[in-house]
Amino acid sequence: MMQGLFITFEGIDGAGKSSHIDTLAQALRAAGRTVTLTREPGGTPLAEKLRALLLHEAMDALTETLLVFAARRDHLLRVIEPALARGEVVLCDRFTDATFAYQGAGRGFDLSVLSYMERLAQTGIGLQPDLMLNPDLTLWFDVPPEVAAERLAQARAPDRFEAEPAAFFARVARGYADRAAAAPGRFARIDGAQARERVAAQMLAMVAARGWLPEDAQ
Ligand SMILES: Nc1ncnc2c1ncn2[C@@H]1O[C@H](COP(=O)(O)OP(=O)(O)OP(=O)(O)O)[C@@H](O)[C@H]1O
Numbered sequence: 001m002m003q004g005l006f007i008t009f010e011g012i013d014g015a016g017k018s019s020h021i022d023t024l025a026q027a028l029r030a031a032g033r034t035v036t037l038t039r040e041p042g043g044t045p046l047a048e049k050l051r052a053l054l055l056h057e058a059m060d061a062l063t064e065t066l067l068v069f070a071a072r073r074d075h076l077l078r079v080i081e082p083a084l085a086r087g088e089v090v091l092c093d094r095f096t097d098a099t100f101a102y103q104g105a106g107r108g109f110d111l112s113v114l115s116y117m118e119r120l121a122q123t124g125i126g127l128q129p130d131l132m133l134n135p136d137l138t139l140w141f142d143v144p145p146e147v148a149a150e151r152l153a154q155a156r157a158p159d160r161f162e163a164e165p166a167a168f169f170a171r172v173a174r175g176y177a178d179r180a181a182a183a184p185g186r187f188a189r190i191d192g193a194q195a196r197e198r199v200a201a202q203m204l205a206m207v208a209a210r211g212w213l214p215e216d217a218q
């Protein structure tokens, strides 16, 4: 049986993650892999209900953080971990790095508290560190906040996060940069401000460079 593979997509709102995740899923399927494509917050009926609350209901930073981790635990138990155990590739549009970027850097939540909550959400009450799940690869779509904001302004009515001011997204962007600096072997930075075709080509090349796609994958 194939070894499960966990790849996450990260970046500020409007960075281009959702525009490219299907392309990678298709390339992996063409290469013979079974792919579970999912997202956070969301991915299960319960987590999708929490997503709707997170994106549209007013709440304070602690409530938001608790809901994000609650959604993640349900998603891990019901979707991510079983798919990895079946030897599938899990492509997840956002994961824990988004929590450190948005609730940590963006909202100013204490990172050590977030780390504790991360362990609790991932390993249960026992806090068993060997059960912690980190992505095998995090594709970080890095774009200047002003570029992302311009894209979203033309795209759709903003949700609660997208309605945040530019300074919030500047903090979130720095939060991602900090996460990438702390885990250089896991993060692969993609210049998301390039033309779509170039972004897609760079994304596929990064996955192929790890031996998970043929070099000529498209
Ligand atoms: N490379 C690109 N050049 C120009 N526009 C782009 C590019 N990539 C995506 N877009 C456009 O930017 C908008 C946001 O793209 P997308 O939804 O993929 O971003 P996202 O990172 O998933 O955002 P969110 O996290 O808010 O869902 C869309 O209108 C999309 O068509």
Ligand SMILES: Cc1cn([C@H]2C[C@H](O)[C@@H](COP(=O)(O)O)O2)c(=O)[nH]c1=O
Pocket: 013, 039, 040, 041, 068, 093, 094, 095, 096, 098, 099, 100, 102, 103, 161, 162
């Ligand atoms: C996982 C996660 C997400 N968020 C925020 C980031 C986005 O603004 C929304 C998700 O919407 P998208 O269109 O799917 O990007 O939720 C967060 O604040 N914290 C998290 O852990």
